[in-house]
Amino acid sequence: MNTKYEEAIKKLEKYNQKHVINILETIEENKKENLINQILDLNFESIINLYEELSNKKEIKIDNIEPIKAIKKEQLDDKELNKYIKLGEDIIKSNKFALATMSGGQGTRLGFNGPKGTFKVNIEPKPKYLFEILADSLKEINKKYNVTIPWYIMTSEENNDSIEDFFNKNNYFDYDKSYVKFFKQGNLPLLSKEGKILIDENYNIKQAADGNGGIFSSMYKNGIIDDIKNRDIKWVFIGSIDNILLKVADPLLIGISESKGIQIATKSIPKNSPQEKVGAICKQNGSIKVIEYSEMPKEIAEARDENNELIYGESHIMCNLFSSEALQKLGKEKLPYHIAFKKYNYIDENGKFVVAENPNAYKFESFIFDSFTYFNDIAVLRGKREEDFAPIKNKEGVDSPSTAVELYNNYKKSIIN
Ligand code: UTP
Numbered sequence: 272m273n274t275k276y277e278e279a280i281k282k283l284e285k286y287n288q289k290h291v292i293n294i295l296e297t298i299e300e301n302k303k304e305n306l307i308n309q310i311l312d313l314n315f316e317s318i319i320n321l322y323e324e325l326s327n328k329k330e331i332k333i334d335n336i337e338p339i340k341a342i343k344k345e346q347l348d349d350k351e352l353n354k355y356i357k358l359g360e361d362i363i364k365s366n367k368f369a370l371a372t373m374s375g376g377q378g379t380r381l382g383f384n385g386p387k388g389t390f391k392v393n394i395e396p397k398p399k400y401l402f403e404i405l406a407d408s409l410k411e412i413n414k415k416y417n418v419t420i421p422w423y424i425m426t427s428e429e430n431n432d433s434i435e436d437f438f439n440k441n442n443y444f445d446y447d448k449s450y451v452k453f454f455k456q457g458n459l460p461l462l463s464k465e466g467k468i469l470i471d472e473n474y475n476i477k478q479a480a481d482g483n484g485g486i487f488s489s490m491y492k493n494g495i496i497d498d499i500k501n502r503d504i505k506w507v508f509i510g511s512i513d514n515i516l517l518k519v520a521d522p523l524l525i526g527i528s529e530s531k532g533i534q535i536a537t538k539s540i541p542k543n544s545p546q547e548k549v550g551a552i553c554k555q556n557g558s559i560k561v562i563e564y565s566e567m568p569k570e571i572a573e574a575r576d577e578n579n580e581l582i583y584g585e586s587h588i589m590c591n592l593f594s595s596e597a598l599q600k601l602g603k604e605k606l607p608y609h610i611a612f613k614k615y616n617y618i619d620e621n622g623k624f625v626v627a628e629n630p631n632a633y634k635f636e637s638f639i640f641d642s643f644t645y646f647n648d649i650a651v652l653r654g655k656r657e658e659d660f661a662p663i664k665n666k667e668g669v670d671s672p673s674t675a676v677e678l679y680n681n682y683k684k685s686i687i688n
Contacts (some may be wrong), residue, residue: 290620297622325610341653359522375427406444427480454493482636491602534597538590561640606637
């Protein structure tokens with residue numbers, strides 16, 4: 272312990288983290304040992320490099336962009352449409368399709384005490400958990416095509432145990448357990464404005480999930496990509512946990528991708544206004560990009576074509592399809608990190624617990640859509656808001672449980688009538 276302690280102190284001094292030395296002095300032996308081990312394990316160099324690179328980053332310049340043309344279902348003639356749907360259905364029927372769900376997020380805006388997937392929504396005819404909605408959609412597809420679709424669920428260090436317990440308690444919603452695999456995404460430490468690590472109330476280094484773009488490397492590290500290969504799966508749809516209208520297996524999207532011989536595809540919906548808080552799918556310097564709403568200059572966001580449609584209005588709604596080769600490639604890539612400044616409670620250098628009233632720390636995240644840049648081409652299929660997108664992000668107001676439930680109930684009624 273002594274030598275380990277000395278090594279930890281040296282490391283903290285080297286990386287200018289002396290506040291942690293004070294905290295170490297104040298805590299009991301077993302917690303001290305645990306914190307020392309975490310200090311010894313942490314790659315300070317890489318996190319500080321990230322901090323230096325990103326916290327000083329100038330505003331991103333948005334230039335050289337061009338729109339991407341989306342495929343609209345209603346513009347396909349019957350022959351084409353049927354051809355694509357048949358191709359997609361054949362992929363599903365021949366067990367070459369899997370679903371991956373990203374549920375490693377913290378769901379901060381919703382403010383629910385637990386993983387978002389365990390949140391219950393009051394849909395008709397009976398309330399369901401978000402995970403249950405996905406399980407039921409999958410079961411419907413399985414029944415239709417007489418298959419069992421493998422379901423990969425990305426969790427985080429923070430929520431993995433609660434999610435696994437939740438599935439056990441609910442008997443996996445009667446999904447065949449051998450087709451469900453959980454895998455944890457990576458974590459990254461949070462850093463204060465001055466580049467100091469934060470210590471949480473249990474005397475651990477405060478860390479958070481490294482963003483939904485962490486899905487590729489964590490699939491690779493956790494053997495999910497091998498499982499995909501072993502099961503001879505050709506296409507994996509990756510969706511979020513919080514869109515209750517998510518089409519978990521859309522034969523049209525799969526068929527278009529298969530027929531065009533491309534590696535990645537995405538479903539979009541038209542932005543409902545230039546201000547809507549979604550990223551826009553486009554090209555920048557010839558590469559496929561999603562530009563965040565916060566980065567898009569006003570005049571570009573508002574530009575319209577001759578049909579009065581927003582030129583940069585193809586929203587990224589986290590409905591992405593990847594070929595197994597694409598996943599193999601991405602599993603070994605390092606997606607870029609983005610930085611966000613958020614509110615986190617912590618223990619200060621005097622050992623006092625501080626409740627953050629204002630944003631006080633940087634969080635580093637990679638985004639799934641940055642993976643598009645690694646490919647020359649993408650198929651964008653334009654879906655419809657009322658059929659494809661009912662997200663639950665906020666507690667109230669836009670994109671909240673009440674707006675999502677209304678969209679869900681209306682859609683279900685519309686397909687019955
Ligand atoms: P969001 O970016 O909307 O984050 O995630 P969130 O965690 O749901 O909510 P806020 O921003 O904290 O309020 C979109 C999808 O990406 C997943 C989420 O679980 C959701 O399905 N995600 C996000 C991850 O799986 N891991 C992450 O690190 C971040």
